[in-house]
Amino acid sequence: MTIEPRTILVTGGAGYIGAVSANALIAAGHRVVILDDLSAGHSDTIPNEASSIVGSYADGDRMQSLLRDARIDTILHIGALSIVSESVAQPERYFKTNLVGSISLLDAAIAVGIKRFVFSSSAAVYGASSSNVLHEELPLAPVNPYGSTKAAFEHVLRAYAAAHGLNALALRYFNVAGATEQVKERHSPETHLLPRLMNAALAGEPFELYGSDYTTPDRTAIRDYVHVADVAAAHLAAIGKLANAEMHGFSAINIGSGAGTSVREAIKAIEKASGARIEVQEHPRRAGDPPRLVADISRAQSHLGWRPRQSDINRIVKSLLPR
Ligand SMILES: NC(=O)c1ccc[n+]([C@@H]2O[C@H](COP(=O)([O-])OP(=O)(O)OC[C@H]3O[C@@H](n4cnc5c(N)ncnc54)[C@H](O)[C@@H]3O)[C@@H](O)[C@H]2O)c1
Numbered sequence: 242m243t244i245e246p247r248t249i250l251v252t253g254g255a256g257y258i259g260a261v262s263a264n265a266l267i268a269a270g271h272r273v274v275i276l277d278d279l280s281a282g283h284s285d286t287i288p289n290e291a292s293s294i295v296g297s298y299a300d301g302d303r304m305q306s307l308l309r310d311a312r313i314d315t316i317l318h319i320g321a322l323s324i325v326s327e328s329v330a331q332p333e334r335y336f337k338t339n340l341v342g343s344i345s346l347l348d349a350a351i352a353v354g355i356k357r358f359v360f361s362s363s364a365a366v367y368g369a370s371s372s373n374v375l376h377e378e379l380p381l382a383p384v385n386p387y388g389s390t391k392a393a394f395e396h397v398l399r400a401y402a403a404a405h406g407l408n409a410l411a412l413r414y415f416n417v418a419g420a421t422e423q424v425k426e427r428h429s430p431e432t433h434l435l436p437r438l439m440n441a442a443l444a445g446e447p448f449e450l451y452g453s454d455y456t457t458p459d460r461t462a463i464r465d466y467v468h469v470a471d472v473a474a475a476h477l478a479a480i481g482k483l484a485n486a487e488m489h490g491f492s493a494i495n496i497g498s499g500a501g502t503s504v505r506e507a508i509k510a511i512e513k514a515s516g517a518r519i520e521v522q523e524h525p526r527r528a529g530d531p532p533r534l535v536a537d538i539s540r541a542q543s544h545l546g547w548r549p550r551q552s553d554i555n556r557i558v559k560s561l562l563p564r
Contacts, residue, residue: 244484248272250313252298252346253320254291255282258361258417258472260424262317264288265473266480274311277320286424299342304349315357315480316350318343321390324432325365328387339390344397351405357483358398359476362411362493364465366392369531376537377413377493384529395493402491410479410488415465415497415536417472419557424469434507435466439561442517450504452526455533461504462526463533465497468551468560472496478545494544497536498552510558 249266253259254275259282263273273291276298287293292311298304298320307313321339322328328335343360350358365388366381381392398409418435420426426436441448453460475496482488502510508519541547551557 244481246270246272247315247480247484248274248312249315249317249480250274250276250308250311251317251319252276253282253361254293255279255284255287256319257424257426257428258414258469259319260286260288261421261469262319262473262476263291264421264423265470265477267291269477271480274313276307280322281428283427288423297342298346299338301345301349304346305352308349308353308355313355315359315483316346316355317359317476317480318346319361321361323387324430325385325387326432328390329385332386335386335390339387340393343394347397347401351401351407356406356408357480358407358409359479359483360394360398360409360411362395362413363388363391364413364415364495364497364534364536366395366413367534369529370534371531373533374535374537375495377495377540399491407491408483408489409491410483411491411493412475412479412496413493414472415467415495415534417469418466419468419470419551419560421470421560425561434464434504435511435558435561438507438511438519439515439558442511442515442519443563445517447520447522448508449522449524451524452530453523454526457503457532459503459505462530463501463503463535465500465535466502466552466554466557467496467498467549468557470551471549474550475541475545475547478547482545488544492544494541495536495538496541497538498549499536499538500552500554501533501535502554507554510554514555514558514562
């Protein structure tokens with residue numbers, strides 16, 4: 242798909258997915274303006290070719306002049322607070338930043354006439370679904386405040402699309418993982434399985450496994466891991482579809498590998514890649530952790546022409562090795 246270069250605001254562009262996406266957009270010839278409040282991001286991952294502004298997308302008045310002055314035509318709204326346990330302890334922070342703040346950004350966009358909006362949603366909107374494969378028409382049933390903020394902002398986008406002619410895509414990422422040449426995952430605290438496993442393998446420390454009595458073939462929970470470079474490619478595809486006016490109104494689209502990997506399979510993959518053995522300490526499962534969350538990715542293929550290319554679990558894990 243060829244598209245004219247766009248001027249894209251990337252919120253959260255100093256974070257993990259944001260920095261990888263900003264690099265991919267720049268490589269494809271787009272102009273990128275990064276807005277990040279650095280609450281969880283790292284200024285050293287911001288690509289040199291991007292303009293960068295330190296601040297919050299929740300600052301509606303400032304956003305209008307920023308969007309106008311930088312001549313933004315597309316918004317890739319990746320910035321958010323995204324630690325589930327923190328959202329349980331401090332729901333007010335999560336609703337204020339992820340929902341109210343995002344509405345301020347969207348209002349500023351509408352006020353200056355921006356009609357193209359891509360939103361980082363999450364598989365957390367499905368909650369603890371018992372479906373074997375999750376497709377986009379399932380009811381939204383988040384089980385924590387983080388997931389609720391994502392589901393609520395999707396409702397906002399749908400309503401604004403109907404009322405204001407906004408064209409918006411909510412990309413529901415599953416478990417984003419892996420590293421690129423320029424960017425690796427650096428969350429603090431790190432709550433994601435694969436980097437935690439790799440850290441345990443490299444440091445020779447034990448790994449705490451929560452839940453080994455699920456109704457899955459090896460009794461551990463199954464998740465869908467998608468390489469961060471594939472997520473960046475999905476952003477490019479989404480921006481292309483909006484730029485070419487091939488998508489109108491609001492759509493939600495799963496972005497996953499479409500394959501399930503159990504915790505024990507992930508452990509084996511990390512042991513194989515690192516050459517280290519991981520000592521596993523088993524604990525009871527945590528409340529609200531469903532046995533299996535795997536994406537149906539047929540809509541991403543039919544609507545975006547996207548499919549995962551780098552999301553084989555062994556490939557993801559290899560990219561985590563120190564260089
Ligand atoms: N990593 C995953 O597996 C995953 C899965 C599903 C959805 N998501 C979503 O993808 C997005 C990016 O996730 P990530 O893993 O890269 O997280 P991250 O924490 O690395 O990046 C988020 C960035 O947003 C910035 N930010 C937070 N609040 C802000 C504000 N008010 N104004 C400006 N910037 C702000 C942070 O400083 C950080 O740089 C988030 O919206 C997250 O909810 C991530």
